Each structure stands twice: as C-alpha cells, then as structure tokens.
Amino acid sequence: MKEGRIVNFNPGPAALPLPVLEEIRESFLNYAGSGMSVTEISHRSSWFDDIIDDAVQRTRRLLGLDDRFHVLFVQGGASMQFCMVPMNLLGSSDAADYVNTGTWSNKAIQEARAMGKTVRVPASSEDRNFSYIPKDIPFSTDAAYCHITSNNTIKGTQWATEPDTGGVPLVADMSSDIMSRPIDIDRYGLIYAGAQKNIGPAGVCMVILRQDLLDRAQDTIPTMLRYDTYVKKNSMYNTPPVFAVYTVQLVLKWLEETVGGLTEMEAINRRKAEHLYALLDESGFYTGTADPDSRSRMNVTFRLPSEDLEKRFVQEAHEQGLGGLKGHRSVGGCRASIYNATDMKGVETLTAFMQEFERQNG
Amino acid sequence: MKEGRIVNFNPGPAALPLPVLEEIRESFLNYAGSGMSVTEISHRSSWFDDIIDDAVQRTRRLLGLDDRFHVLFVQGGASMQFCMVPMNLLGSSDAADYVNTGTWSNKAIQEARAMGKTVRVPASSEDRNFSYIPKDIPFSTDAAYCHITSNNTIKGTQWATEPDTGGVPLVADMSSDIMSRPIDIDRYGLIYAGAQKNIGPAGVCMVILRQDLLDRAQDTIPTMLRYDTYVKKNSMYNTPPVFAVYTVQLVLKWLEETVGGLTEMEAINRRKAEHLYALLDESGFYTGTADPDSRSRMNVTFRLPSEDLEKRFVQEAHEQGLGGLKGHRSVGGCRASIYNATDMKGVETLTAFMQEFERQNG
Numbered sequence: 192m193k194e195g196r197i198v199n200f201n202p203g204p205a206a207l208p209l210p211v212l213e214e215i216r217e218s219f220l221n222y223a224g225s226g227m228s229v230t231e232i233s234h235r236s237s238w239f240d241d242i243i244d245d246a247v248q249r250t251r252r253l254l255g256l257d258d259r260f261h262v263l264f265v266q267g268g269a270s271m272q273f274c275m276v277p278m279n280l281l282g283s284s285d286a287a288d289y290v291n292t293g294t295w296s297n298k299a300i301q302e303a304r305a306m307g308k309t310v311r312v313p314a315s316s317e318d319r320n321f322s323y324i325p326k327d328i329p330f331s332t333d334a335a336y337c338h339i340t341s342n343n344t345i346k347g348t349q350w351a352t353e354p355d356t357g358g359v360p361l362v363a364d365m366s367s368d369i370m371s372r373p374i375d376i377d378r379y380g381l382i383y384a385g386a387q388k389n390i391g392p393a394g395v396c397m398v399i400l401r402q403d404l405l406d407r408a409q410d411t412i413p414t415m416l417r418y419d420t421y422v423k424k425n426s427m428y429n430t431p432p433v434f435a436v437y438t439v440q441l442v443l444k445w446l447e448e449t450v451g452g453l454t455e456m457e458a459i460n461r462r463k464a465e466h467l468y469a470l471l472d473e474s475g476f477y478t479g480t481a482d483p484d485s486r487s488r489m490n491v492t493f494r495l496p497s498e499d500l501e502k503r504f505v506q507e508a509h510e511q512g513l514g515g516l517k518g519h520r521s522v523g524g525c526r527a528s529i530y531n532a533t534d535m536k537g538v539e540t541l542t543a544f545m546q547e548f549e550r551q552n553g
Numbered sequence: 554m555k556e557g558r559i560v561n562f563n564p565g566p567a568a569l570p571l572p573v574l575e576e577i578r579e580s581f582l583n584y585a586g587s588g589m590s591v592t593e594i595s596h597r598s599s600w601f602d603d604i605i606d607d608a609v610q611r612t613r614r615l616l617g618l619d620d621r622f623h624v625l626f627v628q629g630g631a632s633m634q635f636c637m638v639p640m641n642l643l644g645s646s647d648a649a650d651y652v653n654t655g656t657w658s659n660k661a662i663q664e665a666r667a668m669g670k671t672v673r674v675p676a677s678s679e680d681r682n683f684s685y686i687p688k689d690i691p692f693s694t695d696a697a698y699c700h701i702t703s704n705n706t707i708k709g710t711q712w713a714t715e716p717d718t719g720g721v722p723l724v725a726d727m728s729s730d731i732m733s734r735p736i737d738i739d740r741y742g743l744i745y746a747g748a749q750k751n752i753g754p755a756g757v758c759m760v761i762l763r764q765d766l767l768d769r770a771q772d773t774i775p776t777m778l779r780y781d782t783y784v785k786k787n788s789m790y791n792t793p794p795v796f797a798v799y800t801v802q803l804v805l806k807w808l809e810e811t812v813g814g815l816t817e818m819e820a821i822n823r824r825k826a827e828h829l830y831a832l833l834d835e836s837g838f839y840t841g842t843a844d845p846d847s848r849s850r851m852n853v854t855f856r857l858p859s860e861d862l863e864k865r866f867v868q869e870a871h872e873q874g875l876g877g878l879k880g881h882r883s884v885g886g887c888r889a890s891i892y893n894a895t896d897m898k899g900v901e902t903l904t905a906f907m908q909e910f911e912r913q914n915g
Binding site: 219234269394434 | 556557558559561563564565566567568569571574575577578581582583586587588589590592593594595596597628629630631632633635636640664667668669747749754755756757773775776777778790791792793794795796797800874876877882
C-alpha cells in the first residue's frame with residue numbers, strides 16, 4: 192500500500208479518506224497562506240469562519256436540511272450527548288421512548304435514568320443477544336421523543352429505514368452511519384454523531400437539531416451543556432476543536448466533490464457490504480452474527496469455527512496489512528468495519544484473504 | 554520565515570513549537586509504523602496507550618506531581634470546567650471562594666452561581682478595570698476550595714506566586730500559563746487548562762486533580778461530567794480526542810527534551826517578557842495596561858496614543874509577518890501573546906518593528 196499504509200477496518204477512530212489526509216499534511220505548516228498551521232489559527236479568524244461555515248453548508252446539502260435545522264459541533268463525543276439530550280429535551284413530567292438495540296442504546300438509557308428522567312423501552316432485541324432490529328414497535332404517541340441507535344457498531348445491526356414514530360420527533364445516535372446514506376430528515380428532531388467513524392477524527396460530535404426542540408431546555412442547565420449556547424454562537428461560544436472541525440470539513444468536501452453525494456455513497460456502501468455478506472452466506476466456515484434483514488452495512492460481524500481460529504485470523508490478517516478485524520472486547524469474534532473511507536478494493540482484499548484463510552484452515 | 558510562516562502572537566489557539574508540527578507532518582500518513590494516520594488509530598491500541606501514558610508521565614515530571622495527583626484529559630475546554638469544578642467539588646451546604654481578576658474569573662463565578670452554588674468573592678480587581686492582581690486576600694478558612702485564574706489572557710495580568718489559602722485547596726484555571734514555569738504543587742487541589750495556549754491544539758483540557766477531592770462528587774452527576782469517570786478509565790471512558798492528546802504529548806516532550814524543563818522555560822519566558830516590557834517602560838508612545846507587579850509574562854497588553862494608530866499598528870505588523878497583535882474585542886488596544894512556543898527571536902522581531910513604528914508615527 193502507498194506509504195506503507197494498511198487497509199484499516201477499525202471500528203472507530205477509523206480510516207479517513209487518503210486525499211483528506213494528504214491535504215492536511217500538505218498544508219500542515221502553513222494553512223491557506225495564513226503562515227500558521229491549522230492547529231495554530233485563531234477560531235475568531237476568517238480562516239476558521241470559512242472552515243466551519245463550509246462544514247455546515249456541506250452538511251445541509253448532503254443531508255437535505257432545511258431552515259428548521261441547526262448544525263452544531265460539540266465536544267465530548269456521543270457519550271456526552273447521552274446526558275445532553277435528556278437534559279435539554281426531556282422535562283421532569285415527560286417521558287421518552289428508547290429502543291434498546293445493544294451496548295450504546297443501553298448506555299443512553301442508563302444515562303437518562305441516572306439523571307432521574309423517565310425512560311420507557313417499547314422494544315428491545317436483548318432476547319436474542321441484540322442480533323436484530325425490532326419491528327412493529329409500539330411507540331407512545333405522548334413521548335417527548337423516541338431514541339434509536341441507527342447503527343450498532345458492536346452487534347453489527349442497522350435500522351434499514353427510520354421507524355414510524357407517528358409524528359413524535361426521532362432522536363438518533365448516528366455515530367456509526369451518519370453520511371453513509373441519505374436520510375428522511377422529516378422524521379428527525381435531533382441527530383448526533385461522534386465524528387470518528389464516518390466523518391472525521393475523534394474529538395468532535397456533530398449535532399443536528401430542529402429549532403422547535405430548543406425551547407424545552409430549563410434555565411438551570413450549565414452553559415456548555417445547553418444546545419442554545421451552540422446555536423447562538425455558531426458552535427464558537429468557547430474555543431471549538433479547530434483541527435477536528437477542519438478535518439470534518441475536508442471529509443464532507445470529499446463526500447460531495449469526489450464521491451458525488453450520499454446517494455452515490457450509499458450505492459458504494461451497499462456493494463461493499465453485499466460483497467462481504469455474500470462470502471459469509473456462501474461459506475460454511477464464516478458465520479454472520481446479525482439477522483439478514485438487520486445487517487449493518489458499516490460493521491460486518493462474524494464468527495469462525497473456534498476462538499483459536501478467530502485469534503489466528505485476526506493475527507494473520509494484521510500481518511498481511513488488514514488491520515482492526517478483532518470484534519469488540521465485550522462480544523468477541525471478528526468484525527470488519529467498512530465505513531465510507533474504506534473502498535471496494537480494500538473489501539476485496541479482505542475477502543480474498545478470507546477465502547485463502549478458509550482454504551488453509553477450513 | 555521558514556515555509557512562509559509568520560511570528561504568531563495569537564492569544565489562543567496559539568503558536569506551537571515548529572519541531573512538533575514538523576514531527577506531526579512527517580508521520581501523518583503512517584504513525585509509528587502502524588500503517589495509519591494518528592487520526593485513524595484506535596484509542597484501544599498500544600500506540601495510543603503509549604501516547605497518553607507518555608503525556609501523563611511527562612506532566613508528572615514537569616510539574617513535580619506525586620502520587621496524590623491524577624492527570625486527566627477532558628473535552629470541552631476550560632469553559633466545561635467552569636461547571637465541572639463546582640458540580641464535583643462543591644456540595645449544596647458548602648461555599649467556595651473565587652477571586653475575580655477579569656473576564657474568565659467572572660465566567661467561572663457566574664457559571665457556579667447559575668448552578669445554585671454558593672460562591673463568595675473575597676477579592677476583585679474590578680475597581681481598576683482588572684489591571685492588577687489583588688493582595689492580602691481574606692480567604693475563608695471554611696471554603697470548599699479557593700478558585701483563581703492564574704493568568705488573565707485578556708487583561709494581561711498574572712499571579713506572581715500562588716496565594717496563601719491557609720490550607721484550603723487552591724483550584725486554578727491555568728489555561729494560559731500552564732507549563733510556563735514551575736509551580737508549588739502542595740498548594741493545589743485541582744488545576745485545569747485548555748491546551749490551546751501553552752501545551753497543544755484546541756480540543757482538549759488538561760485536569761490535574763488531587764485524589765482526596767474525588768470523594769466529594771454526588772452520585773447524580775452525569776457520567777461524562779464526573780472526574781472519577783476519567784480517573785477510573787485513564788481518560789478513556791469513551792473515545793478521547795486522540796490527535797489533541799498526541800500533540801500535547803509532543804509539546805511536553807519538546808518541553809522536557811529540547812527546552813530542558815520548566816525552570817529553563819521560565820527563564821526564557823522571563824527574558825522574553827522583560828525585553829518587551831522594557832520597551833513599553835522606556836517608550837512615551839506605547840503604554841502597558843497592567844500594574845508592573847501584576848504583569849503577565851504570557852500576554853503583554855498595551856495601548857498606543859490613539860485607536861487609529863492601534864489599528865494601523867496591527868495592520869502593518871500583520872503585513873510584516875507579525876500576526877495576532879490585536880487586543881481582545883472586549884477591551885481593544887494591542888496584545889502580544891508570548892507563550893512557550895514563541896521564541897526570543899520572535900519577540901525581538903516584534904520590538905524592532907515597534908521601535909520602527911514609533912519612529913514613523915511617534
């Protein structure tokens with residue numbers, strides 16, 4: 192691979208598009224003629240204004256956001272949103288619906304409950320180890336919002352489409368599939384996504400928020416935990432994570448100008464996932480862990496006949512320049528995370544390796 | 554200047570040591586033989602373990618921390634600490650002392666009060682526009698902690714030494730002078746510092762916390778806002794801001810191995826500041842705004858005879874490759890921020906320009 196680079200199947204932080212990394216490196220000592228590194232420019236400069244404005248506008252175009260929506264950049268990752276969402280959106284006399292589809296959904300539920308908020312769980316896939324996405328969910332019509340985890344990085348499942356919540360605003364943790372496909376924005380009240388899987392490096396979380404939900408926040412919420420703080424100051428109430436926002440901007444530019452948008456990105460992601468799942472389905476050696484109709488196009492989870500073989504599989508793949516294939520420590524097995532920046536060629540390199548490994552060990 | 558770089562007097566984000574930037578650029582597509590950019594490595598990898606452990610150990614050595622202290626990396630900047638400090642350290646029946654030395658002190662006070670906490674202000678320099686650091690402060694012996702802002706970026710003042718709080722733990726916002734000089738660690742209970750002035754890029758805040766203060770936190774504090782979350786997981790409860798922590802590590806390495814430690818750094822910083830203040834004191838054209846005994850060695854604030862001249866000064870300096878000399882928008886005037894990464898040569902370039910500007914306009 193170019194410059195000794197591996198094919199990176201890490202679940203997050205994850206692969207970034209090579210042209211983005213090259214552009215960062217190219218201008219790293221002198222950004223846009225400023226005479227400074229992008230890590231040294233002021234967040235009150237026209238250079239950074241241009242960066243964040245461009246990132247916001249590209250997000251608007253890519254996701255088809257209308258004027259009802261704000262695009263914010265917040266620190267603390269999705270885990271900080273687990274508390275900010277109920278803090279800002281859920282009053283003491285209200286209740287929210289949370290669908291439990293695995294580790295991250297469960298963390299969101301626990302965090303809201305620990306804050307004394309009322310959370311109902313109208314559906315869960317815990318009965319079969321979170322290997323599927325629940326259907327026909329009895330959402331409450333009086334919920335303050337309905338929360339889902341759109342893609343489950345650890346369990347390898349993904350909502351095929353947005354559920355019908357009967358007009359109740361959908362709140363989605365989209366950390367691991369944001370910008371991987373078009374969405375029906377009319378369903379959503381709030382979307383949040385840690386950047387480090389599909390849109391950037393660790394250190395910034397994108398929050399997309401519908402204007403009418405802003406009114407729910409109590410005055411007692413600390414400044415840095417209020418969404419309106421970020422809305423009023425264009426995410427610059429205090430110093431934002433400049434480098435992370437800059438990298439997100441470049442990834443979004445790559446998505447628009449090189450890939451061609453989310454419809455094109457979805458087609459590529461579908462082909463990558465189908466190629467990998469086809470191998471799993473045809474093999475008696477590899478076994479996919481998610482129900483076929485709930486399979487994630489971002490994280491393909493699978494098992495081998497034994498843990499010994501899984502260990503050797505990960506090790507040998509690593510030696511051949513295929514990194515990050517170990518499953519999450521809480522579930523074991525193997526996982527290939529194939530986010531936007533992983534191309535078809537990388538996936539084909541993996542399937543070729545998998546076939547050879549099966550031939551030698553099957 | 555090398556690669557068209559300017560002398561950067563920005564108040565933050567600010568200049569970083571050139572060798573640090575060069576090292577980041579050099580390995581940006583393939584970090585330490587990993588085959589990945591540092592922005593792509595997993596935070597659960599041995600590569601990142603080595604980075605964060607090295608950053609912590611260097612912090613311990615540079616500041617002389619013993620085992621009582623934890624070194625944490627938190628997102629959200631110092632502004633997030635304005636709420637986390639009282640949330641974790643100040644019970645509902647306790648009170649804390651906050652000294653008011655300007656904009657940032659005041660924000661810390663306002664944030665604690667907005668959360669319903671009891672804050673006393675035993676001293677303030679508001680009477681003379683925050684141009685000095687108060688002396689002989691009547692700290693309360695029963696305060697939960699005493700909060701100071703060790704260096705005031707906007708007003709150009711700095712505490713010459715730690716105040717005597719009579720054993721009450723000192724809590725310091727050290728965002729703009731951390732690692733600029735040795736400190737007397739025995740005075741402190743907690744230190745926090747947004748990295749983007751002296752130790753890194755925007756996007757991470759260093760928190761140094763004494764073990765015994767951990768016990769004060771109530772169970773109802775959200776996970777991401779509790780210090781013990783960061784203590785228990787070595788700042789990796791969730792994905793940390795990998796790139797920012799990495800850059801901090803490199804800056805600390807530069808401080809230890811190239812500069813030679815904080816005693817050496819302080820000597821350099823003293824010479825830089827004395828050189829600049831000597832010019833102000835000898836000039837009838839430039840006027841320093843801070844009382845001589847309260848002057849900051851990090852942010853040198855000064856006025857010219859008129860706002861028109863100040864505007865022209867900043868503009869002409871910019872054209873000659875001296876950037877970021879405009880005073881904060883809330884106070885006007887001029888300001889040269891001369892943090893660790895700004896060397897004596899840069900300061901001499903500035904004073905030569907100032908003398909020439911005075912000759913032409915005085």
